[in-house]
Amino acid sequence: MSELSKKIILGAVIILVVTIILIKVEQRNNSISDNDYTPPPVPLDKLSLDTKEQELKKAIAEDPNNRDLLFRLGALYFESDRFTQAIEVYRKILKINEKDVDTLNDLGLALHYTGQSNEAIKVLKQATTFNPLHQRAWLSLGFVLASTGRAEEAKNSLNRAINLNPDNPVGKEARRILGLIEKNTG
Incomplete structure (x- = not known):
């Protein structure tokens, strides 16, 4: 075997060994140990809620008596089961307009969900x-x-709700609840 052939084979072996070593090092670096664990990112729906909340709070800071912005913030809290925060926002709206029936309705439900059913x-x-x-x-x-x-x-x-419109979703829900009451009370 010629000297040139020996040098080519030796060079190929060196390249092969270096490649294998680099692959092993890369595999070891990519394996996750218990100490390297990182939790998954924040769920998108939570991130979206936080973003919406921050946007609404910023808009409210610029226009603190804007009923619609306040109501949207209260609804955001209500829909994410943050009833105590929703109650605070609904009470602010009622300081602007104590006869805001939509706000009174949502405040009533939030109070109920926080154990304040009599109120x-x-x-x-x-x-x-x-x-x-x-x-x-x-x-x-x-x-x-x-x-x-x-x-x-x-x-x-519930009968009052049904009589106002028995065919819309609110009337149908009132009828459903009424049926449950009648079933349970005989």
Whole structure:
């Protein structure tokens, strides 16, 4: 074998050995040990909620009495089960307009979900007094009354909701809850 052939073979072996060593080092660096564990990123829905919250708070800082912005923030808290924060926002809205029936309705439900059902009933009764044609307020009042064991009062409120429009989703939900009450009370 010629000297040139020996040098070519030796060079090829060296390149092969170096390549194998580099591959092994790379594999070791890419393997995750328990100490190197990083938790998954924040879920997108949580990130989206935080972003929406920050955007709304920034807009509210510029226009603190904007009912629609406040209501959207309250709804964001409500829909993400942050009822205590929703209650605070709803109370701010009611300082602007104490007869805001949509806000009274959502405040009543948030109060109920935080264990303040008696106060919730008072707030929801206010809503139905301010606007006796507000179907959702009647539904919410009936729901809270039924949840607290006041079936007869709940039936009256739910029937009011049904009578306002039996065919829309609110009327259908009132009928469903009324059916459950009647099934359970006989």
